[in-house]
Amino acid sequence: MxxxxxxxxxxxxxxxxxxxxxxxxxxxxxxxxxxxxxxxxxxxxxxxxxxxxxxxxxxxxxxPILAPWKLVSREFKKEGTIIDVGGVKIGDKKLAMMAGPCAVERLELTVGIAHEVKAGGASILRGGAYKPRTSPYSFQGVGREGLDYLLEARKQTGLPVVSEILDTRDIDLFLEKADIIQVGARNMQNFELLKEVGSYDKPVLLKRGLSATLKEFLLSAEYIMSRGNRNVMLCERGIRTFETQYRNTLDLSAVPTLKELSHLPVIVDPSHATGKWNLVAPMSRAAVAAGADGLLIEVHSNPECALCDGEESIKPAKFKELMVEIKKIAQAVGREL
Amino acid sequence: MxxxxxxxxxxxxxxxxxxxxxxxxxxxxxxxxxxxxxxxxxxxxxxxxxxxxxxxxxxxxxxPILAPWKLVSREFKKEGTIIDVGGVKIGDKKLAMMAGPCAVERLELTVGIAHEVKAGGASILRGGAYKPRTSPYSFQGVGREGLDYLLEARKQTGLPVVSEILDTRDIDLFLEKADIIQVGARNMQNFELLKEVGSYDKPVLLKRGLSATLKEFLLSAEYIMSRGNRNVMLCERGIRTFETQYRNTLDLSAVPTLKELSHLPVIVDPSHATGKWNLVAPMSRAAVAAGADGLLIEVHSNPECALCDGEESIKPAKFKELMVEIKKIAQAVGREL
Amino acid sequence: MxxxxxxxxxxxxxxxxxxxxxxxxxxxxxxxxxxxxxxxxxxxxxxxxxxxxxxxxxxxxxxPILAPWKLVSREFKKEGTIIDVGGVKIGDKKLAMMAGPCAVERLELTVGIAHEVKAGGASILRGGAYKPRTSPYSFQGVGREGLDYLLEARKQTGLPVVSEILDTRDIDLFLEKADIIQVGARNMQNFELLKEVGSYDKPVLLKRGLSATLKEFLLSAEYIMSRGNRNVMLCERGIRTFETQYRNTLDLSAVPTLKELSHLPVIVDPSHATGKWNLVAPMSRAAVAAGADGLLIEVHSNPECALCDGEESIKPAKFKELMVEIKKIAQAVGREL
Amino acid sequence: MxxxxxxxxxxxxxxxxxxxxxxxxxxxxxxxxxxxxxxxxxxxxxxxxxxxxxxxxxxxxxxPILAPWKLVSREFKKEGTIIDVGGVKIGDKKLAMMAGPCAVERLELTVGIAHEVKAGGASILRGGAYKPRTSPYSFQGVGREGLDYLLEARKQTGLPVVSEILDTRDIDLFLEKADIIQVGARNMQNFELLKEVGSYDKPVLLKRGLSATLKEFLLSAEYIMSRGNRNVMLCERGIRTFETQYRNTLDLSAVPTLKELSHLPVIVDPSHATGKWNLVAPMSRAAVAAGADGLLIEVHSNPECALCDGEESIKPAKFKELMVEIKKIAQAVGREL
Incomplete structure (x- = not known):
């Protein structure tokens, strides 16, 4: 000091x-x-x-001279952390592709999309049962039964499931039904929730807050790790800036910077970052080229009727094409798909 | 549309x-x-x-043509809302002065500061029992018993108490012990918490998130009101910008804009907005000149040893001086102290 | 270091x-x-x-340990700088009120507004002959003859004139015809222009860039002073943030901070900062309450037909009312109008 | 409307x-x-x-319903613009690699770096003779003779030269000595300069301002084109946000968005965007993966002694390695190096 x-x-x-x-x-x-x-x-x-x-x-x-975090730092742990989620290794040479609908809506739809993203090359299924929406009048998610739809989709496809928790009171439900618990951008500094998910071993996908510095982001991850949970992955999903052409500004410089400061895996969500389906492909390619360990992509078989974020969802066929492109980029940077 | x-x-x-x-x-x-x-x-x-x-x-x-909110809007309810908290009327001609320590630390200290801010002219006592801190290694508040210290201070001074809730699981505690429940900036989009505090009549002080637009801020207030709670006050406390001379950038244009768009009272917190004790006085004066219905100010009898945010706390004597200045500004804009 | x-x-x-x-x-x-x-x-x-x-x-x-500037700093010169512009003292106890149209359009209109703002209480006339416009298809100002209109208005009213320079090639014209040369927000880091206006004694009103830190702002002032010109005033006019309810976000914390770091006078422009005429009055009051040494306000007798920024211009009658309000605030903070 | x-x-x-x-x-x-x-x-x-x-x-x-620009828009001109600079085609399938020192310092150094970047794979030499520096006490460039050093380097290597203009009064000099005139970020809204460079055919590299929206960026390009100059390339170089880990935040979503809205070539400058030499490689890869038509990279044979921006300069050997990586990414997205 x-x-x-x-x-x-x-x-x-x-x-x-x-x-x-x-x-x-x-x-x-x-x-x-x-x-x-x-x-x-x-x-x-x-x-x-x-x-x-x-x-x-x-x-x-x-x-101050020293960084305010410890457990998350590369200085504390030199080798990169690899998190095993039902056999899928996140942070390893092979990229982790997480895909699925923004919100879980109906059983058949969820299972259908799960089969399609698996066929396209996804290794993890994403889907929100509880949805944090800016307006109280927007669709709030189907709740508890949405997790059951995801479980059924997992049963049929074998894909592990990542879903977002919104309330400390739901922790038991998520421990039972999700393979990865997502803490969303709006809850990145919901410290009681961080403490709660930090008290177990269940892998956590922590999203960067809209206006969180990387320092604050790492301190939120430190909250989780300081409670004992070492299975944390960081997710860059765009920050808030003055630009209004896209919903948020994807900050890809965060990827190599987080990899340098921390040993935790870094995932990129190009769908929420841009809010526009036609930017998902170029930003996915860029994220992998920048060194991301995986992607989180919204895929919906009928975006026009999606109850949440249809604007940014790509169709399964488009996802399949994108995976072909990503494979080439991955090889160019010494990774695999 | x-x-x-x-x-x-x-x-x-x-x-x-x-x-x-x-x-x-x-x-x-x-x-x-x-x-x-x-x-x-x-x-x-x-x-x-x-x-x-x-x-x-x-x-x-x-x-879209119409604003996405309804209950919070001035169009829906023309006259300004006045919230009665134990006889203190917030949103009325008389300004509401909320003052006290950032964090509640010890009983005597809390009671002592309460007496001092009352003597200085405060009408409501602020104090955090649970503290949302960026780092897990910072002081996290004394918790439940902090609320009891505030209650004792209220008993001795008659000042109603405002304190921040962090977790939906604590709702009963706050309903019992606080006069105003504060939802902090980091929880402005913790929608489960908004729904919870919206389910009762207890007055809520909702702080604007660090990167929340006024639109999002009003929609968060709409969450609370749409659940039935009409006693909501809005609090501007600085937004995140590129400027690093102060902790946040106090956005005073928000005050007349919120008063125009909504009928809810608007409070300003110059302490958190600036993070610097020497900016508290000029920004308090400016907030009242801009039309704020009240202020939320951190006062500590020994800022050098405060366990939280001592940098931005003013001493009781300084608070007293400030209230004299504020009184003059209030009169200049047709308000009272 | x-x-x-x-x-x-x-x-x-x-x-x-x-x-x-x-x-x-x-x-x-x-x-x-x-x-x-x-x-x-x-x-x-x-x-x-x-x-x-x-x-x-x-x-x-x-x-670094030391601030990167020298001549602008309060450490270098303890007492506040007072700039005399044709008898109007800027930075003194009496506030400097600069008012007039955004753009100079026609002779009679300019002279008419000058008489009206003088009657309302203005001590300096503002008006742009050359206009920096975002679009090449917007009105670009009447140019050289606009300065002559301002001169005629000065002749009739006695009000000194402030007008914006856009090009180093116009320096002689401005030295001859303006009392204060304005360097606008978009040119705050047009260093060749700063060097040029720094080479004379003519007072300069330097506006803060839309995304300039106070550090950069002071370094731009240092550019001017390091060339020999000591007559610099700083003007806060709003910064760019994510908020879209107003054109820019007026950063009033900059006022006391600049006054602490520097000995130069600080002016506030609430018209450009907000881009909305109905925010001009509350933000003017707030600026004075925060300690500003003066205001720069757009006044137009027919805003609906103004060729530039009519949205943010107030009418002469409104300006007169505002001056009455400002006088009260000024007195409350120990200043005069 | x-x-x-x-x-x-x-x-x-x-x-x-x-x-x-x-x-x-x-x-x-x-x-x-x-x-x-x-x-x-x-x-x-x-x-x-x-x-x-x-x-x-x-x-x-x-x-408004229509975009405020015309000449720059993809709607106005469907096919992408290709600009020929001494045989190097910018905007074509082959990527344009511009590299060289931030500031031109001495003749031999400049010529030496030119040979090295050519050997590494650059097709255009960059170098600043006039430097816009935040502080008046920083190195301001060697000026006019710097352009002669670049000319000598061009003579020896055949690489066309891009250099930044700061003042309208220097236009003849740049028309004579530069192959591409750069208008820097700080001058993106120096409209007199835009009009000046718009009056000739000489190719212009226009950098996005630190806080410019894409709309404003395109309108600045429209300024140039509306004066008759059709040879404009756009350069994304990072925007100002709250994040302080890097100098600016590289906004790669701008690349596909600008390509969609406009027919002009899009270049990315990862050096200024990040301000850190170790982020140049990952951000260069990401930029090409996102669809950039070229890169602008700072290369210096002795960054530790560079008079400007040594922190972000990479050494020639590192540049050579980077070009190998870029070649693979280029192939993955159907481009060439």
Missing amino acids: IIVLKPDATEKQIDHLLDRLRELGLKSHISTGQERTIIGVIGDDRILHNQPLTAFPGVESVT | IIVLKPDATEKQIDHLLDRLRELGLKSHISTGQERTIIGVIGDDRILHNQPLTAFPGVESVT | IIVLKPDATEKQIDHLLDRLRELGLKSHISTGQERTIIGVIGDDRILHNQPLTAFPGVESVT | IIVLKPDATEKQIDHLLDRLRELGLKSHISTGQERTIIGVIGDDRILHNQPLTAFPGVESVT
């Missing part, structure tokens, strides 16, 4: 600050420059993260 | 779309311009919000 | 870096912590700003 | 508006719904772009 003092900081203010650092059991080292006095604080920066040091009179700025 | 067709939309595509609109029970009116054909859809726009019309071939863009 | 080394930085890498620092004539001081080695560099940080130190192998991050 | 009226708009207000539309020579069609009255305006929307219709009493909102 580096503390920079104001040019007019008094002796008394400095002593007061040094006393406080001593109380906290930290060593400090003062260096007096021409224009500023600087205090270097030696010891674990993390103790200091709880201290409002800029509230001290005479302090100009405070700069 | 106005649907603009692509210049190369075919007859067949147009008929297909018109069929669908007819199925939905809507009337449509086609007008063919030189460069574009436009379909005006007559009836309730809200039915259409669930329809992925841009997924139809031949559609270029879709523009 | 604080350089933090990567945990795996080698001796050789460190020596290589130290050699470079020595070559640059800087002293460095190494401190080896448990998890990181840190190099404190003593001397003028500004020399280092040109050095790509993060390009050195083994370097994790580089943090 | 669709005009939505307020629910309480009066007959008189509506008549007043209709009169104005008639004056402008436009036909209008009223449709009265249950909750809103809507006026559809028939004719060229572009006439209306200059009209402040929301300034009319009774108007709630105004929605």
Whole structure:
């Protein structure tokens, strides 16, 4: 931790600050420059993260040296984490393709799409039973029975299932019925939910919040891991910017940056990131070229009648074509499909 | 709803779309311009919000005519809503001053600050028992007993209490112990929590999410109201932008805009918005000048040792001074303190 | 300057870096912590700003200690700068009210508005002869003769004139005909223009770019001052965010922050910031309450037919009313109108 | 153009508006719904772009139907534009690789890097003689003679040269010495400069502004084209967001979107977009996978001593490796290198 003092900081203010650092059991080292006095604080920066040091009179700025996370960091664990979900290995050389409808609607439709995405090359089935919708008047998902539709689809196709949890009270249901629990963008800082899903071994797909920095994203993953759950995958799904041509702005620089900072697998969701079906293919290719470990893609057999996000869903035939393209990109970057 | 067709939309595509609109029970009116054909859809726009019309071939863009909310709107209810919290009227001519520590820490400290903010001119006591913190290693609040400290402070000072809920499972606790339930910025789109607090009459202070548009903010308030709870107040607390000099960017244009679009009271939180104690006074003055119905201010008797957000807390003496300044601004805009 | 080394930085890498620092004539001081080695560099940080130190192998991050500007800073000049424009003192206790049409259109209209804003309480006349418009098909201003209209209005009313320059080739024209040269938001980083207006004594009103940090804003002012021109005023006019209810998001926290960091006067433009005439009054009040030294307001006698930005222009009668309100706010914060 | 009226708009207000539309020579069609009255305006929307219709009493909102640009649009010109620069075809199947130092520093260095990037696979040499720098104390470029260094490099290698213009007064110099004139991000809305470079046939590389929407970006290109210059290429180089891990956020969704909206070639600059040399390779791969027509990459033989942006420059050997990777991605998407 580096503390920079104001040019007019008094002796008394400095002593007061040094006393406080001593109380906290930290060593400090003062260096007096021409224009500023600087205090270097030696010891674990993390103790200091709880201290409002800029509230001290005479302090100009405070700069931490260490990253505020530990368990998620590449420094803590050098080799990349591989998560095994019913035999599908996420984070390994082979890319993980998760596909399916935005929302689960009816049993036959769900099972039908599951067969189609499997035929196209998907290894995991996605589908929302509970849907977080901006408006209370939008379709809110079929709820509990939606998870049963997904289970039936899994039974018939063998595809493990990822579905989004919205409420801590549903944890038992998801532990029983989902293979991967998704924590959505809007809940990335729903810390009680993070603590809850962190208390089990069940794999978690954590989506980046619309306005979350990578630092905050990693700290949310740290919440889950600090509770004991090591099976976390990170999902970039677009951030909010001023641009209105697409629903969000897909931030692909996040992919190599997260891979450098953390050992966790990184998945990209081009469907929610863009909100436009015709951008799904180019952004899927780009994500794999940037180093993503997998994709999360919305596929619907009849997007025009989808009850949720039909605008961004591609049809099964289009998904199949896309997988052919992705295979070539994967090979170009030394990965497999 | 106005649907603009692509210049190369075919007859067949147009008929297909018109069929669908007819199925939905809507009337449509086609007008063919030189460069574009436009379909005006007559009836309730809200039915259409669930329809992925841009997924139809031949559609270029879709523009809704009506706002997607109803109960929160000024059009629905002309006169401003006034919420009575233990005799304190929020939304009335007199401004509501909510003050207290970011986090409740210890009983005596809480009670002491309560007495001080009351003496300074506060009418409501704020304090967090459960704290949503970015890092799992930061102080997470004292929990349940923090609410008891607030109750004791209320008993001694008569100030009603506002405190933040984080988990649907805590609803009974908050119904019993808080006078206003705060839903924080990070939970503005935790829809299950919105539904829960919407199911009772207990006043709710809903904070704007860091990257929430006013449209999304009002739709979150609509979630609460659509469940039956009419006692909702909106709180602007800064949005996330590229600027790093302050924690967030206080968006004061939101104040008159929300007052125009909605009948709900609008509160401003200059402490979280700026993250800097020395910006609290100018931004408080500006908020009142812009038309806010109240302020939410962090006050701590010893910010240097505060376990949460000491950087942005002002001391009781400073709060007292600020209330004197605010009084003058209030009078200048025809309000009272 | 604080350089933090990567945990795996080698001796050789460190020596290589130290050699470079020595070559640059800087002293460095190494401190080896448990998890990181840190190099404190003593001397003028500004020399280092040109050095790509993060390009050195083994370097994790580089943090400057000193602000990158000098002449604009409050540290360099304690007392606030007051700029005298034909007897109107900007930055003094009395607020500077600049008002007039967005674009100068015709002689009589310009002179008429000038008389009306003077009667309302304005002390400076604004008006654009050259207009930077997003579309090449929008009205581009009347050009050179617009400056003559403004001169005639000045002759009749005595109001000094502020007008925007777009091209370095027009500098002589503006030196001759304007009392204050405005550098607009879109040209805040048109460095050749900054250098040009910096080469004379003529007062400059520098507007903050739509996505400029305060740091960049102050560095643009530093460009002007470093060429010798000390008569610079800063103008906050809204920044670009995700919110679409208003054209830009007025960042009023910038006002006290700029006043703290710099000695230059700070003006606020609520018209361009919001793009909506009905937000001009509340945001004007808020700006003054936040500590602005003046306002820049668009006034047009017939906004419906204005050739530029009619949406955000208020009528003379409304301007007069607003000045009455502003006077009260000014008094509440110890200023005058 | 669709005009939505307020629910309480009066007959008189509506008549007043209709009169104005008639004056402008436009036909209008009223449709009265249950909750809103809507006026559809028939004719060229572009006439209306200059009209402040929301300034009319009774108007709630105004929605244009047509895009505000013409010459840049794919609708206006179906086939993609191919620009021939000294035999290098930009926008064709073969990707255009532009590489070289951020700033031109010395003759030998420039010529040396030119030979190296040519050997690596570049087809165009980039280098800045005039540099737009945030701080007046940073290296500002060597100026005029820098263009001569580039000319010498072109003479020796045959690579055409792209370099950035900062000032309208330098147009003759650039017409003479550069093969492509670059208009940088900070000057994307320096409209006088756009008009100037639009007055010749010399190819222009227009960079997207840090906070420019695609709409504004295309309108800036339209400025150039509307003056007669048809040789415009668009360059995505990152936008400003809240994320601070990289200098800007590369917006790759812009690539397919611009290709859909416009016929102009789209280039991507991963160096400025990220500001980090280690992100240049993954973002280059991703850009090509997303459909870019070329890349603009900073290469420096000694980044540690580069006078500008050394942090983001890659060494010639790394560039060579990258071209091998890019070749594979290019083939995967049906392009060539």
